[in-house]
Amino acid sequence: MPTQPALNRRILHTEWSLGWGGQEIRILREMEAFRARGWHMQLVCREASTISKRAIESGFQVSHLPFKSAFHLPTVFGLAQLIRRERIDLVHTHSSVDGWVGGMGAKLAGVPMVRSRHLSSPVRRGLNSKIVYDLLPEAVISSGRHIRDHLVQDGGCHPERQYSVPAGADTSIFHPGVSVDGLRASFGFAETDQIIGIVAVLRSWKGHEILLEAFMTLAKEMPQARLLIVGEGPQRPTLQRRIQEAGLEGRAVLTGHRTDVANVMKIMNVCVLPSLKNEATSQVLPQAMLVGTPVVSSSAGGLTEVVADGVWGRVVPPGDVPALAQALREVFAQPELTQKMALRAREHALEELTFETQIDRTEAVYRKLLS
Incomplete structure (x- = not known):
């Protein structure tokens, strides 16, 4: 104060x-x-x-x-x-x-x-x-x-x-101690599933389709990979159709608008913001950092002011599906490094964000x- x-x-x-x-x-x-x-x-x-x-x-x-x-x-x-x-x-x-x-x-x-x-x-x-x-x-x-x-x-x-x-982000809401009781099961996910999540209004430039394409690749390699799309917006019909066409219903879930964003972020193994343009900085990335969830971001706009690549998370070029898929592979293939970056990211967010x-x-x- x-x-x-x-x-x-x-x-x-x-x-x-x-x-x-x-x-x-x-x-x-x-x-x-x-x-x-x-x-x-x-x-x-x-x-x-x-x-x-x-x-x-x-x-x-x-x-x-x-x-x-x-x-x-x-x-x-x-x-x-x-x-x-x-x-x-x-x-x-x-x-x-x-x-x-x-x-x-x-x-x-x-x-x-x-x-x-x-x-x-x-x-x-x-x-x-x-x-x-x-x-x-x-x-x-x-x-x-x-x-x-x-x-x-x-x-x-x-x-x-x-x-x-x-x-x-509000530290009284976004912190590592938020409750997650029964939340994975409410989306049809098991405790052992690897949840890739995004929290954003469903707009074309937020990069949901880029993330979905990357997830389609990972889903073939990682049987326990799951995609959680949190938010509402005009892209919902397009995303729903693509999920159905890819046969990913049950593995990729559209949650709609949620008021318990901090709790949902906590069950994610990684929170992704693959924006294509228009991002000043982000409200979502600091929120995920404060909860303790690892982050992957595009370099669109000012997002690199929030996430320094290899320091507080992983950063990929906007619209680069192979690079995003590889960054997500590394999140799960290098758990110790991923956790170290998440801890540093939380410290950074507490100081500046x-x-x-x-x-x-x-x-x-x-x-x-x-x-």
């Missing part, structure tokens, strides 16, 4: 997205953490969004605006009025559309704005990027060091306004702008 008392300031988060994934989860978790520290947190978003429903359920004051486009003036003026009416001290934006709208609304209302950059996709140097990442915001919080460096070196942004705050550290770093940015 911070050594300084709460400033009793009012923070307004904005989010254009209708969906529910890592970005939206991070926003809501940060709002909950800051509320626990004595800050007043509000959200403005689209009425049909999942984050609206979840934030209301969590007891937050939620306002709705249309966010029809980045330059939708009724939303800009409506947001400025909301900021003044609610006596907001700082606006924190997260997506492209609300980054523009939130920035302009904050300027009209005369309050500072923080812009978060959650994705690792390149930002083109040009006037638009200069405005939204350098002129509108007083600070930009990137989800990884490589994103911050890219905005400075390639985007032409002022370095003193750029901050790197990787996502962290906890949720408490994430909130401390974000709060430091807020305090600097509000001092």
Whole structure:
């Protein structure tokens, strides 16, 4: 917890997205953490969004605006009025559309704005990027060091306004002592089965199909190999069909959305994140590390900031099925080395990748702008 008392300031988060994934989860978790520290947190978003429903359920004051486009003036003026009416001290934006709208609304209302950059996709140097990442915001919080460096070196942004705050995991939830009683059996797995797992929204760029192809190879070599796919999303029908076509029903299981992620991670022999692109850093990898589960990751985006190859886990090129299959073979063929890396990974996560550290770093940015 911070050594300084709460400033009793009012923070307004904005989010254009209708969906529910890592970005939206991070926003809501940060709002909950800051509320626990004595800050007043509000959200403005689209009425049909999942984050609206979840934030209301969590007891937050939620306002709705249309966010029809980045330059939708009724939303800009409506947001400025909301900021003044609610006596907001700082606006924190997260997506492209609300980054523009939130920035302009904050300027009209005369309050500072923080812009978060959650994705690792390149930002083109040009006037638009200069405005939204350098002129509108007083600070930009990137989800990884490589994103911050890219905005400075390639985007032409002022370095003193750029901050790197990787996502962290909650040590009260993700720890080696989580219960696993009966969990393997609930998925139809035996205690001796070797479980390869992935926890991610079922989106194409998360690399589920790459992992499934690698698993098809391993399944022929390792009779006890099992695949556990945790999450929900648009790729589910495709993955289900491929599992059926490969005759892997019972060996590859789609769990759907789970609320007991820490417990499920604990029964995995290895947790894999084979993302193809767009990864800033990861919320899943620190979670697995803190639970004590070995990890294999692709090198997409900023994932190598979380997993150093051969130190805290194994890293493979994005989309490389043979390399991923080989890395997974090594996990099971070299158990002592795998366990040593898992122990080092947990120590690393405790030092750098906890949720408490994430909130401390974000709060430091807020305090600097509000001092």
